[in-house]
Amino acid sequence: DAGVIQSPRHEVTEMGQEVTLRCKPISGHDYLFWYRQTMMRGLELLIYFNNNVPIDDSGMPEDRFSAKMPNASFSTLKIQPSEPRDSAVYFCASSPRGRVQKTQYFGPGTRLLVL
Amino acid sequence: GIQVEQSPPDLILQEGANSTLRCNFSDSVNNLQWFHQNPWGQLINLFYIPSGTKQNGRLSATTVATERYSLLYISSSQTTDSGVYFCAVVYLGSQGNLIFGKGTKLSVKP
Numbered sequence: 001d002a003g004v005i006q007s008p009r010h011e012v013t014e015m016g017q018e019v020t021l022r023c024k025p026i027s028g029h030d031y032l033f034w035y036r037q038t039m040m041r042g043l044e045l046l047i048y049f050n051n052n053v054p055i056d057d058s059g060m061p062e063d064r065f066s067a068k069m070p071n072a073s074f075s076t077l078k079i080q081p082s083e084p085r086d087s088a089v090y091f092c093a094s095s096p097r098g099r100v101q102k103t104q105y106f107g108p109g110t111r112l113l114v115l
Numbered sequence: 116g117i118q119v120e121q122s123p124p125d126l127i128l129q130e131g132a133n134s135t136l137r138c139n140f141s142d143s144v145n146n147l148q149w150f151h152q153n154p155w156g157q158l159i160n161l162f163y164i165p166s167g168t169k170q171n172g173r174l175s176a177t178t179v180a181t182e183r184y185s186l187l188y189i190s191s192s193q194t195t196d197s198g199v200y201f202c203a204v205v206y207l208g209s210q211g212n213l214i215f216g217k218g219t220k221l222s223v224k225p
Contacts, residue, residue, distance in 0.1 A: 031211065043215040056212060089156060103148060104213060106158040
């Protein structure tokens with residue numbers, strides 16, 4: 001299995017621009033999570049999906065952030081407009097079907113820098 | 116919300132030494148994972164261990180759920196063990212998102 005795939009791996013953009021991060025979960029996994037890692041706040045959950053349906057988006061910082069999962073093999077996290085404080089590493093993770101309390105597998109992350 | 120505290124925050128070892136990393140959590144959990152974040156930023160699963168003991172090579176982990184702590188043992192450390200070790204939990208009653216500790220930064224010197 002290829003594991004969780006994220007793209008791009010690195011993104012540099014200017015303040016105000018739209019940024020789209022992409023994730024392909026492990027085939028057969030029903031849960032998909034988006035996390036963000038910063039020096040100040042560590043690793044924190046932004047949103048997660050079960051069977052393509054958003055379950056908890058309470059971690060999404062503000063309306064500039066949106067996430068979609070149009071099918072079982074693809075999810076996007078969009079920031080519009082981006083701000084310098086959005087600079088962070090964004091991780092996608094997936095977990096097998098059944099009880100959600102199973103191992104979560106993380107992708108390599110997207111390192112975002114907003115200038 | 117649940118608190119996850121890891122200790123020590125930093126650890127420097129000579130190659131070949133053993134170490135124990137600790138994770139305390141403030142509420143009952145039904146998922147606990149240990150991760151290694153390598154110098155390139157990749158989060159690597161080490162253990163899924165909500166209770167009991169597991170071993171994988173030079174690494175082993177023990178979780179005592181009733182006392183709300185978990186330990187990660189690294190034996191005969193190697194320079195490639197360097198990085199940050201995170202403990203993360205899903206607390207009982209949660210729908211599944213991992214709550215991470217702040218990590219232990221390990222540096223293994225040759």
